Structures are given as structure tokens and as C-alpha cells.
Amino acid sequence: MSTIENKLNAMGYQLPPPFTFPKNNRTGCTQAGSILYLSGHGLDLPKLPNVRQTGKFGVDITVEEGAATAHAVALTMLATIKAHCGDLDRVKRVLRLFGMVNCTPDFVQPPQVIDGASDLFFELWGPEFGKHARTAVGQVSLPRGIAVEINGEFELHA
Numbered sequence: 782m783s784t785i786e787n788k789l790n791a792m793g794y795q796l797p798p799p800f801t802f803p804k805n806n807r808t809g810c811t812q813a814g815s816i817l818y819l820s821g822h823g824l825d826l827p828k829l830p831n832v833r834q835t836g837k838f839g840v841d842i843t844v845e846e847g848a849a850t851a852h853a854v855a856l857t858m859l860a861t862i863k864a865h866c867g868d869l870d871r872v873k874r875v876l877r878l879f880g881m882v883n884c885t886p887d888f889v890q891p892p893q894v895i896d897g898a899s900d901l902f903f904e905l906w907g908p909e910f911g912k913h914a915r916t917a918v919g920q921v922s923l924p925r926g927i928a929v930e931i932n933g934e935f936e937l938h939a
Contacts, residue, residue, distance in 0.1 A: 785869035788905055789859075797853075799861040801825050803925075809861035816876070817865065817935045822858050823927035829853055835926040838919070839885030842928055844893050847882060850929045851897030858898075862935065874910035875902045876934040883928050884919040891917040898931050 782790075789796065799809055800822045810819045824834045831849040836842040842850075863869050880895030882888070895917035903911040913933075923930050 839888035847894035848897030855898035
């Protein structure tokens with residue numbers, strides 16, 4: 782088992798299955814050289830405590846539930862990376878995340894929601910390789926009514 786998976790297990794987490802895309806015209810990730818580009822990931826997991834697969838911030842989801850949801854999405858992203866690379870230790874660093882939250886026009890806390898994912902990557906790869914560029918924005922809707930969608934780029938070891 783990889784060092785990163787050992788860290789996840791020590792934190793009490795196990796990787797879920799990789800995100801399943803509704804059509805086969807896209808994939809969870811593509812690789813160009815040493816950069817792995819992850820598609821937008823949401824959740825298709827069984828119910829987890831404080832995690833909301835669907836809903837809208839500013840109406841029926843709290844920031845705390847949102848951070849837990851973004852954290853769960855990050856675990857799904859890791860599952861996609863493992864399925865592609867075979868080992869999470871192939872990831873050298875987290876380069877960038879782009880997080881979107883399904884919210885009302887007046888909801889101003891998307892960054893606090895996406896922190897759930899950023900904090901996990903920072904904890905796993907540390908301040909040198911886990912700190913990343915990031916965008917966190919609100920959207921008036923997301924596909925299938927999902928609450929959070931995140932994509933990102935990761936640098937792989939050669």
C-alpha cells in the first residue's frame with residue numbers, strides 16, 4: 782500500500798470507487814506528459830454523514846456540510862488517480878483545483894466549501910507539494926443538481 786493510502790487509512794478514510802460518468806464520451810482523467818488533468822468530479826457515493834450529494838447552498842445546505850462534501854469529492858478524485866496511475870505515490874504535487882458549488886446568487890462562501898478538498902490534499906502532501914492554486918466559484922446550477930463539483934491538475938513523478 783502506498784504512503785498516501787497509509788496516511789488516508791490512518792486518518793480513517795478509505796477510497797471509494799472512482800466517479801462514474803453518465804456517458805462514455807468522457808473519462809475521469811487524461812494525462813499529458815507528467816500532468817494529470819482530472820475531469821469535474823461530483824459524488825455518486827452512498828449516503829455519508831454530513832455529505833450532501835445534491836442540493837443548493839443558501840437554501841438547504843450548510844457550509845459545514847459543503848466542506849464535508851468537498852472532502853468526499855476529493856476522495857473520489859483520489860480514487861480516479863489511483864485507477865489511472867495504480868499508486869497514489871505517483872503524484873508529485875497538487876497543482877490546481879477548480880471548485881464549483883451549486884448555490885443561490887447571494888451565497889458568498891464557495892471558498893469555505895472547497896476548503897474541504899484543499900485541506901485534505903494539503904494534509905496528504907504537506908505544505909510543499911499539497912499547497913495548490915485554486916478557484917472556488919458559485920454556480921446557480923450544476924449537472925444533475927449535485928452540490929459540489931471539483932476538477933484539478935496533478936503533477937506526476939516521471
